[in-house]
Amino acid sequence: MTAAVEFQNVSRHFGTVRAVDGVDLTIAEGSFFAMLGPSGSGKTTCLRLISGFEKPTGGTIRIFGEDVSSTPPHLRNVNTVFQDYALFPHLNVRDNVAYGLMVKGMGRAARYAKAEEMLALVHLDAYGDRKPAQLSGGQRQRVALARALVNEPRVLLLDEPLGALDLKLREAMQDELKALQKRLGLTFVFVTHDQHEALSMADSLAVFNEGRIAQIGTPQDIYDRPATRFVADFVGSSNVLPPDLTRAMGGPPEWASLRPEATRLAPTGPVRGTVTALRYLGSGTRVVISMGETDVAALVPAGQPVPDEGETTAIAFDQAALHLMGPA
Amino acid sequence: MLSDRSPFSLRAAAVGGLLFLHLPILLIFLYAFTTEERSFQFPPPGLTTQWFGVAWNDRPDIWPPLWLSLKVATIATAIALVLGTLVAAAMTRTAFFGREQISLLILLPIALPGVITGMALRSAFGVMDIPFSVWTIVLGHATFCIVIVYNNAVARLRRLSGGIMEASADLGANAFQTFRHVLLPNMGSALLAGGMLAFALSFDEVIVTIFTAGSGAEAKTLPIWMLDELIRPRQRPVTNVVAIVVFAATFLPILAAYYLTRGGSETAGMGK
Numbered sequence: 303m304t305a306a307v308e309f310q311n312v313s314r315h316f317g318t319v320r321a322v323d324g325v326d327l328t329i330a331e332g333s334f335f336a337m338l339g340p341s342g343s344g345k346t347t348c349l350r351l352i353s354g355f356e357k358p359t360g361g362t363i364r365i366f367g368e369d370v371s372s373t374p375p376h377l378r379n380v381n382t383v384f385q386d387y388a389l390f391p392h393l394n395v396r397d398n399v400a401y402g403l404m405v406k407g408m409g410r411a412a413r414y415a416k417a418e419e420m421l422a423l424v425h426l427d428a429y430g431d432r433k434p435a436q437l438s439g440g441q442r443q444r445v446a447l448a449r450a451l452v453n454e455p456r457v458l459l460l461d462e463p464l465g466a467l468d469l470k471l472r473e474a475m476q477d478e479l480k481a482l483q484k485r486l487g488l489t490f491v492f493v494t495h496d497q498h499e500a501l502s503m504a505d506s507l508a509v510f511n512e513g514r515i516a517q518i519g520t521p522q523d524i525y526d527r528p529a530t531r532f533v534a535d536f537v538g539s540s541n542v543l544p545p546d547l548t549r550a551m552g553g554p555p556e557w558a559s560l561r562p563e564a565t566r567l568a569p570t571g572p573v574r575g576t577v578t579a580l581r582y583l584g585s586g587t588r589v590v591i592s593m594g595e596t597d598v599a600a601l602v603p604a605g606q607p608v609p610d611e612g613e614t615t616a617i618a619f620d621q622a623a624l625h626l627m628g629p630a
Numbered sequence: 631m632l633s634d635r636s637p638f639s640l641r642a643a644a645v646g647g648l649l650f651l652h653l654p655i656l657l658i659f660l661y662a663f664t665t666e667e668r669s670f671q672f673p674p675p676g677l678t679t680q681w682f683g684v685a686w687n688d689r690p691d692i693w694p695p696l697w698l699s700l701k702v703a704t705i706a707t708a709i710a711l712v713l714g715t716l717v718a719a720a721m722t723r724t725a726f727f728g729r730e731q732i733s734l735l736i737l738l739p740i741a742l743p744g745v746i747t748g749m750a751l752r753s754a755f756g757v758m759d760i761p762f763s764v765w766t767i768v769l770g771h772a773t774f775c776i777v778i779v780y781n782n783a784v785a786r787l788r789r790l791s792g793g794i795m796e797a798s799a800d801l802g803a804n805a806f807q808t809f810r811h812v813l814l815p816n817m818g819s820a821l822l823a824g825g826m827l828a829f830a831l832s833f834d835e836v837i838v839t840i841f842t843a844g845s846g847a848e849a850k851t852l853p854i855w856m857l858d859e860l861i862r863p864r865q866r867p868v869t870n871v872v873a874i875v876v877f878a879a880t881f882l883p884i885l886a887a888y889y890l891t892r893g894g895s896e897t898a899g900m901g902k
Contacts, residue, residue: 386793404811405801405807
């Protein structure tokens, strides 16, 4: 099967700034692919390399096998949902959605029919005559989505599309986007700096750091087996243990990650520490234990006894839960 | 803490200043109706509307300068609309070395005194052996008309979110389609306003015109004709009648331009 999007050693340098530096990635057709990373890590530049607004300074980009490295944006069969939506302020919602069909020369009646169909898909049937300024943030987001989807792109690019929405709306849209992607069978490439969003929505994801991909894999791969300290730090609430602490806990002297939910409190153990903070989470309590230089979090399930702050305790865990990482 | 009402002295000064600026304009209107034709005396000895008839029927010398002014203003505005918009697009689209300096150079014609612009153009025409004609006047006026259009266009382009241009390309529009369907509709009112302002400025321009017009009948624009008329003690109120026409021809476009750009925030920059 041809990959929907393929990067081979792609770089985008701005002068001395290496926004994207030697990236290889393959996005399978029909998958929900997330690019996760802090701001400035190169994820948005990667998206703009796919849409064509950035040209690679090196490497090859293929969309469905075709080398598009020098194809201008308007000739690529991909569409973007922009971070600030970028709706046309002078056009009403219907004309906004029909824009892509209009510039391709489709007649008024046909393109309006398609536009209404798309508006129904995003539950905005009754809003065709409104101007973008008359819509709420969530509604504009849906219009931007409909405007991109009406062109039947083979790949839909989403640049932090939920960043401007409040939490409740964002969660509702996450579910809706995921359902839509499944139903349409389209390839979605989703840029976000929100690790929960990436983990919960994506089939596979790439974690970006300083223009390079730190790790690429399924959400579970990345959550359970972070390849580097950066990934462990950025993606999860995982404990990152320095080599001496790993050794003290019975592992080899290497950096390791340990998920709080894989640990339990024990009266005795190789390393003891002082409880410095407690956070009640509903499903359990997160207990932070200071072990020398490092704070280690453990999750105590609901219903089990919770120590007081200042008490001394140790933790126990299966050795298998200790995930060793590379030096970086 | 500031009080809601300003002191009486400040208000009196403001009213006085406004009267000083605008009463003379009312006087021009008033003298169009005076019965005294040799000199302007206040109060007018009597009021009549006969000068409107005289200007319309008995003064064929009014029409050539009026047509000349309209022609020059129209062509200069048309040139300014094209070049001013292009320059504005170039200045906002990309950052390049020396952009701020070039921006200053573009604004210079309107900052420089008219005599300097006039002298520079006149000597340039001389060096290049270009004979004075309607076209030299048009060129002279275009120098400052471009600035007016440029200023309006650049302000609007800066407020437009650049994202909508990218969105248009992303949806499959080529550069021309983006210009036609996205850029132009969002700039329309700014260009209309700039064009009207440029037209009004060109229509009553005197200094640059004198330097670039040579002599002879084809060189006499309406403002210059009016200046000549005031020196001659003959049917003076006719000049005031023409002044009212000039006032209408320049003030109304400026007023329209003001209203057009004031509502601009509704069409521009609402991408978010």
